[in-house]
Amino acid sequence: MAPVFASLHDAVAELIHDGDTVAMEGFTHLIPHAAGHEVIRQGRTDLTLIRMTPDIIYDQLIGAGAARKLVFSWGGNPGVGSLHRLRDAVEHGWPRPLELAEYSHAMMASAYVAGASALPFGVLRAGAGTSLPEQNPALQSVICPFTGESLTAVKAHRPDVTVIHAQRADRTGNVQLWGIVGIQKEAVYCAQRSLVTVEEIVDELAPMPGAVVLPAVTVTMIALAPGGAHPSYAQGYYRRDNAFYLAWDATSRSRESFGAWLRGVRAGS
Amino acid sequence: MAPVFASLHDAVAELIHDGDTVAMEGFTHLIPHAAGHEVIRQGRTDLTLIRMTPDIIYDQLIGAGAARKLVFSWGGNPGVGSLHRLRDAVEHGWPRPLELAEYSHAMMASAYVAGASALPFGVLRAGAGTSLPEQNPALQSVICPFTGESLTAVKAHRPDVTVIHAQRADRTGNVQLWGIVGIQKEAVYCAQRSLVTVEEIVDELAPMPGAVVLPAVTVTMIALAPGGAHPSYAQGYYRRDNAFYLAWDATSRSRESFGAWLRGVRAGS
Amino acid sequence: MKPTGEETMRIVAARALRGHRTCFVGIGAPSAAANLARRIHNPDLLLIYESGTIGSKPNVLPLSIGDGELAETADSVVSVPEIFAYWLQAGRIDVGFLGAAQIDRTGRLNTTVIGPYQRPRVRLPGAGGAPEIAAAAREVVIMLRQRPEAFVERLDFVTSVGRPARVITDLGVLVPDDGTGELTLTQVHPGVTVDQARAATGWPLSVAADVGETAPVTEEELAVLRALEQ
């Protein structure tokens, strides 16, 4: 039916459970950071986290010990350098070991599209000759029945929950996002459940050039979270906080300074 | 490089040759009728015509003897009844026999998407148990390497030329269309060459909600053809001429009345 | 006002949309039924047209499934590949309507040819979205006039396959038997007899032990349908 409107706290409590497979998407733009913080605050654990670019949002969740496994294609701090918490988990098993399932961007996109289409796999022409299929059993090959060509088959993503941030929703639960729309539609559509945090809830969604509308029937819950994409940005609302990304390099570099950041988030409301 | 602007006559002369495989798309909306008439006027023949819904535009080309083969998924006059010229060609070989390659809508869509993605085939879950694969060798099966499920594999469409009609283009050749956008993007992207007829050519494309922009590098030629979608419609320009669709039933029903129509088109400029 | 058999068919189909969220709409009888349901039985019903319009709210029935009003009144307009992959195949459609020229006793449909495929007596429009609607809609509702030439022992071509939820005709309603899956007459419209339905069926019609009667068409249903179809 129509999505349920709830507080961010209640929506996360309702939709995200320990051990779930969770995708939080947003390609640089509209990253659902507020939801990520709420997952940390509620102490979720053993999550399998899916995301093309783990970015700061997953560095935080990984550092907080929320993740058992990471499914991803590029794990850096864009334009800055390493994700230190991700590296610490992989290189030293701190705060816990992190299993990896590693793809390329196009493979991740294809896995989301396949999931959104209720197909068991997607097909693409990349990855042959690389080490990726050796490490990831979700990458196999498939033969074209017409040409005999061997292509890469990637297993569909079907997360338990997808979380995204959008500019706005109307009161019946239609969601609108615009600007760089990335993989969010497919991430929501391939999931069993979905949570959309929004900058605002409006009476009517004025049509916007380049906007994607997720019809209400495709969304499970909506939570108002103004500023919820910070330090990433929400086009039309606020700009990317590049200083935060740069500062995160120092904050996240040591377990101690990250711990201080984490205590702050946990103390937050 | 950037698309070439030309008259409709010159563009058709340049891009569409006897024996070509040609897709003319537009799902009810923005059907490139003016281009279809120009193909008739220039006497093209032996064409393989691809289109989800052959509609009046292909009824005319088939009746004119331009087509050797039809690749399609639904061949009726929407809301009215039969396409009489299509039926006459299939049932009686008049004015010439017409080979058919028959799909469902989802299969056609998948074939266009695969072509636009430069993949040799698309995958979908429909068609098993039907008679369609018996009649169409472009429908095979493929086994999911993860689940063992058998799915339908459809061979990619790669037409020589795709023709669409759009609301407008800018002077550098970016094309903009909005409203029901159907399969036009994929039809253009999967083709070797493309012709876009437009209602108008403008200095700058004002962003429009719901608009699809085909960047200039994806288009081969652009021809100004105001009203070029009639009797279908161009959202924001003119409405669907439902009376024409209803009248086509009588016009096309006999070879004689169709012949009179055809003489009129051939005499047209 | 007294409804024709075809009007009753559309009205009964509209009632079948009660309690559902989403309906995949083709042109003709399905469009009439879906829009009637949205007006009377289920104002929140989301109409999804294969042309890519989601949540269309047309005021009059469009002649084609791609008329401008469908896009202008929609919550969202998406591409044709998206409507088939992310909506229909993805299982987001509660009810899909289908019509046909021929149906067999398992509910398989033919909308392709009458006669042999290579040399048909009548070339019909073909599959359209029927194979994927039959495969992916949670409930498939078939509407067609009951005549021996349509309800046949053997289809000339199998255009779509899939167990329908029900077949609504101008005479009554057929539902697949729980065990065998064979279409079984469970309901006749007011004034129609079981024998009439048998006579209009090209195979020995299976009839339920207790055949019900369709609740009479209301004045409102008929008035709204006729207003839509003018």
Next chain:
Amino acid sequence: MKPTGEETMRIVAARALRGHRTCFVGIGAPSAAANLARRIHNPDLLLIYESGTIGSKPNVLPLSIGDGELAETADSVVSVPEIFAYWLQAGRIDVGFLGAAQIDRTGRLNTTVIGPYQRPRVRLPGAGGAPEIAAAAREVVIMLRQRPEAFVERLDFVTSVGRPARVITDLGVLVPDDGTGELTLTQVHPGVTVDQARAATGWPLSVAADVGETAPVTEEELAVLRALEQ
């Protein structure tokens, strides 16, 4: 003003975009080179970012590939699946840039791990779009600083495979041999010797019979690059 080796690398990469229509841009050195080219050598160059922006015209270099300015200045913004399927895989990209932590003599790249995969000494960001750029761009241009730890006999992980058009370093330019495909030094930047390049390579470097010298960086190139990178 005298360019650093890395500045020369970017400037030479920008020159390689002359005469091309479309460039697939990642962040960092590729973005600098592509935007420099658009300003000096090829004003019509269409910049395509993997975030889905087509025809972006940023005024300053974005920190990330998804900054708002990229969308606001684009001719069109499409989804991530579309940019990879309809643009990159479809062969619409003339030039794709790649960087790496390690390269081998056939031009294969590693951006995944240093050390064994299961227990890496250094965990690198991973593949991103590199496998598909390497597979589908008409020309692949690799940019990385030439050091023995980067130019290695054996990669720790093969992240991408594909014959590059050229490898541009801070010391010179390497091109695959027509026959063997082995990367061969064909050009050194002003002031760099072939021996320096050999010493910076972790395998016995193949050197062309006639090694050219890179045309000196112009004042304009350097000024524009530095303005972009502030």
